[in-house]
Amino acid sequence: MEVFLQCWLKLIMICLMVLVLVLKIAVLLWWRPKKIERHFSRQGIKGPPYHFYTGNVKEVMAMMLKACSQPMPLCHNILPRVFAFYHHWNKIYGGMFLVWFGPTARVTVSDPDMIREILSSKSELYEKKEGHHLIKRLEGDGLLSLNGEKWGNHRKTITPIFHMENLKLLVPMVVQSVSEMIEKWGRSRSGEIEIEVCEWFQRLTEDVIMRTVFGSWYEDDDGKAIFRLQAQQMVLAAQALRIVSLPAYRYLPTKRNISCWKMDRKIKRSLMKLIERRKIDTRGVMQENGAKDLVGLMMQSSSNITVDDMVEECKTFLFAGKHTTSNLLTWTTVLLAMHPQWQVQAREEVIRVCASRDVPTKDDVAKLKTLTMILNESLRLYPPTIATIRQAKVDVKLGDYIIPRGTELLIPILALHHDQAIWGSNANEFYPPRFSEGVARPAKHPIGFIPFGLGVRTCIGQNLAVLQAKLTLSIILQRFSFKLAPTYQHAPTISMLLYPQHGAPIIFKPLSHRDEPP
Numbered sequence: 184m185e186v187f188l189q190c191w192l193k194l195i196m197i198c199l200m201v202l203v204l205v206l207k208i209a210v211l212l213w214w215r216p217k218k219i220e221r222h223f224s225r226q227g228i229k230g231p232p233y234h235f236y237t238g239n240v241k242e243v244m245a246m247m248l249k250a251c252s253q254p255m256p257l258c259h260n261i262l263p264r265v266f267a268f269y270h271h272w273n274k275i276y277g278g279m280f281l282v283w284f285g286p287t288a289r290v291t292v293s294d295p296d297m298i299r300e301i302l303s304s305k306s307e308l309y310e311k312k313e314g315h316h317l318i319k320r321l322e323g324d325g326l327l328s329l330n331g332e333k334w335g336n337h338r339k340t341i342t343p344i345f346h347m348e349n350l351k352l353l354v355p356m357v358v359q360s361v362s363e364m365i366e367k368w369g370r371s372r373s374g375e376i377e378i379e380v381c382e383w384f385q386r387l388t389e390d391v392i393m394r395t396v397f398g399s400w401y402e403d404d405d406g407k408a409i410f411r412l413q414a415q416q417m418v419l420a421a422q423a424l425r426i427v428s429l430p431a432y433r434y435l436p437t438k439r440n441i442s443c444w445k446m447d448r449k450i451k452r453s454l455m456k457l458i459e460r461r462k463i464d465t466r467g468v469m470q471e472n473g474a475k476d477l478v479g480l481m482m483q484s485s486s487n488i489t490v491d492d493m494v495e496e497c498k499t500f501l502f503a504g505k506h507t508t509s510n511l512l513t514w515t516t517v518l519l520a521m522h523p524q525w526q527v528q529a530r531e532e533v534i535r536v537c538a539s540r541d542v543p544t545k546d547d548v549a550k551l552k553t554l555t556m557i558l559n560e561s562l563r564l565y566p567p568t569i570a571t572i573r574q575a576k577v578d579v580k581l582g583d584y585i586i587p588r589g590t591e592l593l594i595p596i597l598a599l600h601h602d603q604a605i606w607g608s609n610a611n612e613f614y615p616p617r618f619s620e621g622v623a624r625p626a627k628h629p630i631g632f633i634p635f636g637l638g639v640r641t642c643i644g645q646n647l648a649v650l651q652a653k654l655t656l657s658i659i660l661q662r663f664s665f666k667l668a669p670t671y672q673h674a675p676t677i678s679m680l681l682y683p684q685h686g687a688p689i690i691f692k693p694l695s696h697r698d699e700p701p
């Protein structure tokens with residue numbers, strides 16, 4: 184009888200546990216999202232209805248895939264293709280709408296005043312959110328994703344690398360990298376040469392970012408292996424983003440997870456080796472050219488930065504430093520190929536400023552006003568980072584809205600940059616003179632142009648990116664005229680950053696030193 188009773192008790196316990204689990208799942212995946220949906224709806228923030236567990240991910244993916252499967256004309260109205268779900272729901276629900284990425288609520292915020300509150304004036308109420316675990320492995324647990332005191336310490340330690348005085352010491356190295364790579368094109372002086380610039384600029388930026396991170400203490404092959412593995416991780420991360428997975432999924436030995444773990448271990452080993460090599464060197468923080476490098480500075484820092492921290496920061500900088508700048512270079516080259524009159528103007532300026540010098544100096548770069556306008560217009564129309572996300576740390580008041588703790592806020596940088604209310608009726612046109620008075624003036628709102636973000640978390644590498652872009656483009660303009668290859672298909676798309684979906688083949692024709700372009 185006692186045994187029978189015990190069995191019954193066990194069974195009841197199991198049933199209760201199952202019931203609690205089912206209730207918890209129901210609360211997390213249904214009741215809570217529906218409550219949040221009602222909360223926003225009462226405030227006038229609507230959006231597509233929440234679906235159990237997946238939220239709106241299926242619709243988002245379907246819209247993005249459909250947009251990417253269609254060609255687009257050679258114009259700059261890229262929002263409907265690149266940010267299809269935003270474009271679609273913005274038309275139905277307005278600039279502030281609620282969309283569900285799984286059971287996580289994400290509110291899009293396109294009002295510039297609210298964006299200023301989130302990123303700048305009340306930024307202490309928001310934080311970077313923990314990204315997908317595969318993205319975190321790729322980007323590293325460094326500045327991009329850190330929060331709080333650790334972020335503050337790292338930012339303070341690393342900042343001196345990106346001061347203009349330090350970056351100027353890197354100019355000869357950047358010039359050398361560009362010149363060496365371009366020399367190969369020049370050999371075909373007899374005629375034109377077709378280059379896939381997307382890949383070419385990636386190789387170039389790899390070299391520069393490796394030197395910024397490790398100084399001159401690295402060998403070519405170390406960098407190549409790490410970047411190859413990061414590229415493979417990027418493909419896996421992009422695939423994983425298309426589905427909603429349970430939090431526990433990250434620990435399961437699935438095929439994708441195992442590949443990613445293996446790659447991560449290899450990257451870590453390579454980075455550790457490079458850091459060790461940098462440690463043994465006794466020349467201190469400085470490189471041969473006097474410039475500071477990331478690992479050197481972190482080693483000398485008094486704020487207790489461990490080797491593991493250094494590895495994570497290296498991952499962050501190798502990823503962020505390579506892809507963003509190469510994207511900027513790619514889109515600017517495409518724009519100059521599409522708008523030859525601006526190519527001619529930019530070239531004339533470079534030739535005038537550099538006079539008889541073969542390559543630009545750091546002082547020349549500061550005088551390139553037309554090229555600066557062109558780069559800003561390129562960053563406006565084709566911002567490499569099309570959006571950013573913050574998470575409310577507590578219940579916050581944003582404008583007149585109450586945003587519950589944990590809500591994600593999506594800031595659509597690309598949409599802001601193409602907004603006619605901010606940029607006027609020519610918002611989708613390539614018109615560099617709008618930046619003739621600098622970046623603060625042209626938009627109807629000062630927050631209309633934020634390619635590098637805003638506030639305390641603004642991009643730490645922007646000076647390096649712009650310096651590198653100006654040097655590279657001016658060296659190319661001095662030596663070549665270029666046009667789109669007949670095979671070029673205009674197809675901007677998002678794969679973490681803004682890429683040309685079918686590459687960017689460009690035809691370059693060498694100029695004899697003072698030739699006018701044909």
Ligand code: HEM
Nearest residue numbers: 326327503504507508511568571634635636640642644648
């Ligand atoms: C055209 C080039 C670049 C663009 C458009 C760009 C864009 C951005 C944006 C929008 C943010 C802010 C993200 C946010 O608020 O969530 C950011 C942050 C960051 N960027 Fe860049 N970036 C560029 C180049 C670089 C380079 C060359 C590096 C490294 C050498 C770099 C490293 C970082 C880091 C570490 C952060 C995080 C800063 C922090 O939170 O303290 N970026 N970038």
